[in-house]
Amino acid sequence: MNKRKSTSGFWGRYGASYFLLGWWLILFLVFTVIPIIAAVILSFTNFDMVNMPKFVGISNYVTLLLDDEIFIKSLSNTLFYAVVTGPLGYIMSFVVAWMISETGRTVRSVLTLIFYAPSLAGNVYMIWMYIFSGDSYGILNSVLMRLGLITAPLQWLTDPAYNSYVVIIVVLWMSMGAGFLSFVAGFQQLNKELFEAGAIDGIRNRWQELWHITLPQMVPQLLIGAVLTISSSFAIGAQNAQLTGNPSTDYSTHTLLLHMSDYGYARFEMGYASTIAVVLFAIMVTTWAVINRALRSMSND
Amino acid sequence: MKRFIIFLLTALLLLSTAYIPAFAAEERGILLGEGQSHTYIVTAETDGEYKLSIEYMAMPGRQISPQVDVTVSGNGESFSRRIELTRFWKDGTTADRFDTDVKNNEIVPDQVEQTLWQTMSVGFNKTTGGAAVALKKGEYRVDITVAAESVRIDGVSLAATSVLSYKEYLKGVGDSSSAATEIFTEAELTSGKSHSSIIPTYDRSNYSVSPNFYDRISLNIIGGTCFSEDGQWIEWEIEAPESALYSLSFRYYQNGIRGLGVGRSILVDGQLPYAELGSVLFPYCQNFKDLTPSDDEGNPYLIYLEKGVHTLRLQVSVTHIEAETLKLEGLVQECNKMYREIVEVTGTAPDVYRDYYLDTEIPGLIPFFEDAVTRLTDIAKAIDENAIDDGSETSVLYEMVRVLEKFIKRPDKIAEALNDYKTQIDSLASTMLTLKSQPLVLDYITLTPENLQREGTASNFFTNLIFRLKLFLHSFVSDYGTYTKGSKGQIDVWVNSGDLLSSGTASGRDQMQIIRRLSDSGFTTNTGVGIKLSLVSAGESLIKAILADRGPDVALFVDETTIANLAIRGAIADMTGMEGYKDARSEYPDSAFIAYTFGKGVYAWPITQNYSMMFYRTDIFGELGLSAPNTWDEFNRTIQKLAQHNLQVGVGAGQDTFEMFLLQAGGNIYTDDLKGSGLKEPQAVEAFTRWTNLFIKQGIPLAYDFLNRFRTGEMPLAISGYTTYNQLVALAPEITGQWEMVPIPGTYDEQGNLNRTQSSNVTGAIIVSDTDNLEGSYEFIKWWASSEVQTPFGIQSEAILGKAARYNTANTVAFSKMNWTTEESHQLLTQWASVTDIPQTGASYYVARCITNAYRRAVYDYENVRDVIYRYSDDIDREIKRKLEQIQW
Amino acid sequence: MQNIKKRGEMSLLYYGGKMVWSVLRFIFLVEMAFIVLYPFIYMLSMAIRAPEDMYDMSIVWVPKHFTFDNFKTLFEHLNYESALFNTAIISVGCSLLQMVVCAMAGYSIGRFKSKGSGLLFGLVILTILIPPQLTNLPNYILLSDFDFFGIITAITGSGTGINLLDQYPTIYLVAALGQGIRSGMAILIFTQYFKGIPDELEQAAMIDGCGYFKTYTRIMVPNAGAPSLIVFILSMVWYWCDYYTMVTYFTNIRTLSVNLSGIKTALQTVFQTEAYSPYKIVTVEQAACVLCILPILILFLSLQKKFVNSIINSGLVG
Structure with a gap:
């Protein structure tokens, strides 16, 4: 006789799940929750990492929100990059995936690899530094000088007028990542019948096709893509530091993350850095919640 | 009795005189010190090929071999060459093979000099190098002047080079x-x-x-x-x-x-x-x-x-390649000269849409190129003939030929391909260097x-594979740090693997090994304290480690900013508590301690000190009738004069250049109490204006590759860190003797003295405050800072890493024993005497940023200089105030 | 009649338009691909050329002197074989662990509609959103002096905890407990997948007498090939290219990305002892970059089709 495991009762029903989850939960507490709590606590102190923290109440928040120009600058930078690389990268991934989806199979896999390669490459953006180097032997400079468009080398990486754009290019280059892949996959398994039905129903051009048929089927990917994009665009920082210096001239490519690590590691003001971290975190969570709601409602159409 | 004593004394006297010839015999030859010379007369028995044979003994001094300038003249001819008279070194090892460390690894032995007589047979014509010189029968006069170090010379003769087959x-x-x-x-x-x-x-x-x-x-x-x-x-x-x-x-x-x-x-x-x-x-x-x-x-x-x-x-x-490399050297020089002449007409960034008519502007241009093509082809052919294998060395020459032939055919294309020309010369020079080595x-x-x-002995693929596997597995077991056990405890020493460019020091694994050797024999045996050495990258990991209580006891080669931040927060120990502090300090200049002094305490010990010198091409200046500028006004005039010939001048765009102007004007970054910004003072504004004007008005390039531009001569004047000297010597031999290193320009002060003050960049050694072994750490720092350790450390570093990495020690006694020649040393010491430093505060990092930003605003965006410096000065003031609320200094 | 005529017209225009469109699209894609690929081509070209080719103006991509010497320099002087090995061990090990553990967590959240599951899901998203820099320092301090609520000090009696840094087991442990790099993402993928599995499967298993654990191992796991593959590959990429976490956990054990960040300095020290040419540094640097990404590219290329298919089947997509 097969023994019947009891499936009733609290433990019976949920015990297994708690067991499986248990691992994860404990360390989640330790590695994620505790640092967040620590950050929140530290945000009310002055902590220079060598001596004990000194409690200062909400003065850090006051300074941050009212008196810190660099914060405003880095906030606007971060939002700027987030908007540009977020939606822009998103749309770009979508468009490229869409175009790729209509090519043949081998071409498609080759192109997918090509476009995914930058995010595989990770920290290999040194090349960009050679391209945008500020002396007359930097590749871009020498090409432009040879063409006669400029007479003296431009300081792409240190001149505040240019370095934001350099950063955007590089980040966009790296932005076609897992989201892009899921779009490619999504396109592949779209329901063909719907397209035919649409053609009969009078859909005349591609735009309508895209809006009415393709997009609604892709909502789950859009969701995933959104989550990934938000988290990565708010976390832009490392590339900027490498390319334009840390900090960049007049903080022109400074982002919230860099602002945070600047205060934390360069200025020895961990308390203030924690404040920035808390604010950054709040912004990210809010944005995500908003997008989540928006996409949910769209999928219910 | 008395007679007996007198007899005994006279006997002793007579006996002792017998030894005099023996002593005299030891003192063979003539002792020549630096700058001294002597003339010999030699005879060539018949017409033939001769080399000069010199019997010499190199006197102990520094590490570099004695160098002599030799001139042979007679029968209407004259030849001269600089000759190196090598010393004789031996491994100073006591074991069978080599001495080993605790883990049985063999360690590189000390090199011990043997002072003995040697004979050198050498060519004496500069243009033919080491080859024998054809002489007619007769008498010749040989003038020998010692250029570096000192030698004893016992005899000079002409040796006919006939060797058996x-x-x-x-x-x-x-x-x-x-x-x-x-x-x-x-x-x-x-x-x-x-x-x-x-x-x-x-x-x-x-x-x-x-x-x-x-x-x-x-x-x-x-x-x-x-x-x-x-x-x-x-x-x-x-x-x-x-x-x-x-x-x-x-x-x-x-x-x-x-x-x-x-x-x-x-x-x-x-x-x-x-x-x-x-x-x-x-x-x-x-x-x-x-x-x-x-x-x-x-x-x-x-x-x-x-x-x-x-x-x-x-x-x-x-000998198989010398003729060709000498020809190449000459060719490179002439190509560079031609490059300068072209640049005089076109500038370094010629307008590609303009025809400069170079072939008529510079009459010798095309003939020179044609001649160069012939010479290059000859050299390349000679190299190819002698080649025993397929090689790529001549490809560079043929590439140059291709470029030159393009120029000969289309002179109007020279201007737009000027960069190509320059790069080809670079690669030619580089190839020449490679061939010589x-x-x-x-x-x-x-x-x-x-x-x-x-x-x-065939190397079996499998035995090799097994060996590599064993090696690899063993690397997991072996320790990355190296340590010796001592009876009185152990201290942890972290060596910062620094960045060559920023601090002028390249510290790495090799230097760690040197410290290991020196400390094993010198420190641990004497004090009983063991050392555990590790190589780390400073900055974040050092700070993080100290914070997490995992820091070392001592850290070496730490940069100024990190030290400042740690010091004001009480994380590192005060050096004044060291026994024998005053004596140890006497070997160092006071300027090296400024960045480490906070209040009454000194929180680190300087190890290296880097400052700038001025470099210029004597040949180009000679051609243009210029002399090295002594004041900044002269410097500016020189820039203008050079600009007329389309030549550039290089000055760093960094904060240290600003500090030069600032200090010479009598200002400082901070007010005297270090609690405010000193940048609003008129001296600071003036200094800032002068600094930015160099770039705005005088057109000094913002970024440049000094080495190559100095070589080609398009930048015959520049101010750069003094360690650039070594790079030039090692990597640009074709311009040997055509350039000089001198102190930077100064400003005349009210008393009429020339003030050449500038700031410096130091790296230091620190002791972490909560170390368990403060006494041991103090002992280590004292030992490390003494010239008995700094001298061999510097010498061995240079031996391993090459001339281009000569150690820029802050210890004045050790410095005098480094391999600088007397002339170079003199220039460096003159400048060093005027070197000082800017004090550090908790806001130093912010000052650096503000100055960089101010500079960029003024130079890129042409903002009003006064406005800019005032704005950033206020910014600095705010930051200082903020920081003072958090921490005092 | 009219309809059919219309249909015919439309098809001509339609297909004509389609052709133009596909040509345009092709051009666009190729251009984009080139821009994206440019750095890689450049990198590869630099990595396999001899330093003297840097001076040669006529060489654009294909070097005249093809050489592997740059790679040789990496292996001999800069200890790249151990970095390669380290990175491989860490990436593969942690990816496997992540795969297994996140599957469990994803299953739990996805299947069990217990009270807290919504909250738990939110927490997972939280972990994705938090930038690692935030948790870096506290983790470092925690691991450097690890003392699990006093238990360890009690056992060893030494007064301080154990130093978990700079050892392999640490990073494995962290991954095995679901806190590896971007574990939240992995859990998310599994959650979506498991949500899409019809209930009947589970119920059938239960009827057959499987408890929860057996259901999981016998039924769910074999079916979860698709998301497992995705998670594995993505984890490999994340671990391989990661710099920040590696720098926190290790100082002496070096991975490729850590080595890459310090390569300029290392090369300058090495090349002090040889005929120094600034161009030599560039070529070796690029060789290091190539070495850094080549294994991952190969991995991706070989598994690509399966990967994309998995994405389709994984429930992430419709």
């Missing part, structure tokens, strides 16, 4: 008896060498390198780039068990020069046995190989050895009697 040699040797045993010697076990930089090292990449163990390091090879310059030699002692004819076989590795191979002369007992051994070529190889010098038919060259002990010497020989790595040497069959 191999056939003649064999005839002279006659029949040989047969021998039964091979003579084998490991190449790393030398009995003498010409330079202290030729040291044994290890190669663990292949099992066949002898000897090799997977669990410890054995020094199994010698050579490489340290054994590559003309005139260097290594000597081995070999014992022949029986008199016989032996063939030679070298186990070597050469991956420097492909086509031509690398040249060596083989001397037995100080003599070249026959001409064919004068230039033995070692072909290029990717793995260790055997070379048996043989004749064209493949019969190995034999040498005859009597039973007993002999010396075998391998000397770098460039003759690196060779040796594993072991075998001498086989004529009748014995030589067994080759």
Whole structure:
């Protein structure tokens, strides 16, 4: 006789799940929750990492929100990059995936690899530094000088007028990542019948096709893509530091993350850095919640 | 009784005089110090080819070999050349092979100089290098002036260079008896060498390198780039068990020069046995190989050895390539000169849409190019003919020919391809450097009697694989840090692997090994405290580690900003508490301590100090009738004069240049109490204006590659860190003697004195406050900071890392013992006396940012200079105030 | 009649338009691909050329002197084989662990509609959103002096905890407990997948007498090939290219990305002892970059089709 495991009762029903989850939960507490709590606590102190923290109440928040120009600058930078690389990268991934989806199979896999390669490459953006180097032997400079468009080398990486754009290019280059892949996959398994039905129903051009048929089927990917994009665009920082210096001239490519690590590691003001971290975190969570709601409602159409 | 005593005394007197000739005999020859000269008269018996033979003894001094300028004149001709008279160095090791450390790894031995008489036979014509000079019969006058170090010279003569040919040699040797045993010697076990930089090292990449163990390091090879310059030699002692004819076989590795191979002369007992051994070529190889010098038919060259002990010497020989490299050198110089003439017309960034009519503007242009093409083709052909292998060296020459031919055909295209021309010259110079260098790595040497069959050593793929696997697995077990145990405890020392550019010091694994050696024998044995050395990258990891209580006891080569931040927060210890502080400090200039002084305490000990000097091309200045500027006004005028010829001047765009102007104007970054910004003062504004004007009004380039531009001469004047000197010496030999290093321009103060003040950049040693062993740490710092340690550290660093990495120690006593010549030393010390430093505060990082931003605003965006500096000064003030609320300094 | 005529017209225009469109699209894609690929081509070209080719103006991509010497320098002087090995061990090990553990967590959240599951899901998203820099320092301090609520000090009696840094087991442990790099993302993928599995499967298993654990191992796991593959590959990429976490956990054990960040300095020290040419540094640097990404590219290329198919089947997509 097969023994019947009891499936009733609290433990019976949920015990297994708690067991499986248990691992994860404990360390989640330790590695994620505790640092967040620590950050929140530290945000009310002055902590220079060598001596004990000194409690200062909400003065850090006051300074941050009212008196810190660099914060405003880095906030606007971060939002700027987030908007540009977020939606822009998103749309770009979508468009490229869409175009790729209509090519043949081998071409498609080759192109997918090509476009995914930058995010595989990770920290290999040194090349960009050679391209945008500020002396007359930097590749871009020498090409432009040879063409006669400029007479003296431009300081792409240190001149505040240019370095934001350099950063955007590089980040966009790296932005076609897992989201892009899921779009490619999504396109592949779209329901063909719907397209035919649409053609009969009078859909005349591609735009309508895209809006009415393709997009609604892709909502789950859009969701995933959104989550990934938000988290990565708010976390832009490392590339900027490498390319334009840390900090960049007049903080022109400074982002919230860099602002945070600047205060934390360069200025020895961990308390203030924690404040920035808390604010950054709040912004990210809010944005995500908003997008989540928006996409949910769209999928219910 | 009295008579007896008198008799005894006179006897003693007489006896002692007998020793005088013996003493006098020791004092052979004439002692010549730096700058001193002497003349000899020599005779050439017949017409023929001669070399100069000098008997000399190098007097102990610094590490560099004595250099003499020799001029031979007579019969209406005159030749001159600078000659290096090499010293004689030996490994100072007591063990059989080499001394070992705790883990049984062999450590590189100290190099000990032997002062003895040597004979050198050398060419004396600069344009033909080491080759013999054709002289007519008659008397000649030889003037010898010592340029560096001091020597004793006992005799100078002209030696006719007639050496036996191999056939003649064999005839002279006659029949040989047969021998039964091979003579084998490991190449790393030398009995003498010409330079202290030729040291044994290890190669663990292949099992066949002898000897090799997977669990410890054995020094199994010698050579490489340290054994590559003309005139260097290594000597081995070999014992022949029986008199016989032996063939030679070298186990070597050469991956420097492909086509031509690398040249060596083989001397037995100080003599070249026959001409064919004068230039033995070692072909290029990717793995260790055997070379048996043989004749064209493949019969190995034999040498005859009597039973007993002999010396075998391998000397770098460039005779197979020297003529070509000298021609190349001349050609590079002339090409550079032509480049400057073109630049005078077109500027360094010519307008591609304009026709400059260069062929008419510069009349000699096309003929020069045509001549250059012929010369290059000749040189390339000569190299190709001598090539023993496929090589890529001549490709550069042919590429240059291609570019020049394009220019000859279309002179109007020269302007737009000017960059190509310059890059080609660069690569030509680089190729010349490569060709001159003759690196060779040796594993072991075998001498086989004529009748014995030589067994080759094949390196089996599998044994090698197993060896590498064992090595790899062992690396998990072995410790990354190295340590010695002491009886009185142990301290943790972290060595910061710094960035060469920023601090002027390249510290890395090799230097850590040097510290290891020095501390084992000097520190641990004397104090009983053991040292654990680790290599880390500073900045974040040091701070994080200290925060997490995982920090070291002592850290070396830490930068100013980190030290400042740690000091004001009480994380590092006050050095004034050290026993013997005052004595130790006396060996250092006060300026080195400014950045470490906070209040009454000094929180770090300086190790290196870097400051700037001015470099200029004497030949170009001579041509243009200019002299090195002494004041900034003269400097500005010089910039303008050079600009008329489209030549550039280089000044760093960094904060240290600003500080130069600031300090010379009498201002400072902070107010005296260090609690406010001093940048609003009129001196600061003036300094800032002058600094930015250099870039805005005078057009100094914002970013540039100093080395190459100085070489071509398009930037004949620049201000740069003094360690640039070494790079120039090592990497731009074609302009030797055509440039000088002098102190930076100054400003006249009210008393009429020339003020050449500038700030400096120091790296330091720190002790972490909550160390368990404060006494031990203090002892270590005291030991480390003394000149008895700094001197060998600097010398050995240079030996291992090369001339381009000469140690910029802050210890004045050690500095005087580094390998600078007297002239160079004088210039450096003059500037060093005016060097000071800007004090550090908790807001220093912010100051650096603000100054950079201010500079960029003024220079890129042309904002009003006064507005900019005021704005950022206020910013700094705010930040200082904020920081003071958090921490005092 | 009319309809059919219309249809015919439309098809001509339609297909004509389609052709133009596909040509345009092709051009666009190729251009984009080139821009994206440019750095890689450049990198590869630099990595396999001999330094003297840097001076040669006529060489654009294909070097005249093809050589592997740059790679050789990396292996001999800069210890790249151990970095390669380290990175491989860490990436593969942690990816596997992440795969297994996140599957469990994803299953729990996805299948069990217990009270807290919504909250738990939110927490997972939280972990994705938090930038690692935030948790870096506290983790470092925690691991350097690890003392699990006093238990360890009690056992060893030494007064301080154990130093978990700079050892392999640490990073494995962290991954095995679901806190590896971007574990939240992995859990998310699994959650979506498991949500899409019909209930009947589970119920059938239960009827057959499987408890929860057996259901999981016998039924769910074999079916979860698709998301497992995705998670594995993505984890490999994340671990391989990661710099920040590696720098926190290790100082002496070096991975490729850590080595890459310090390569300029390391090369300058190495090349001090050889005929120094600034161009030599560039070529070796690029060789290091190539070495850094080549294994991952190969991995991706070989598994690509399966990967994309998995994405389709994984429930992430519709």
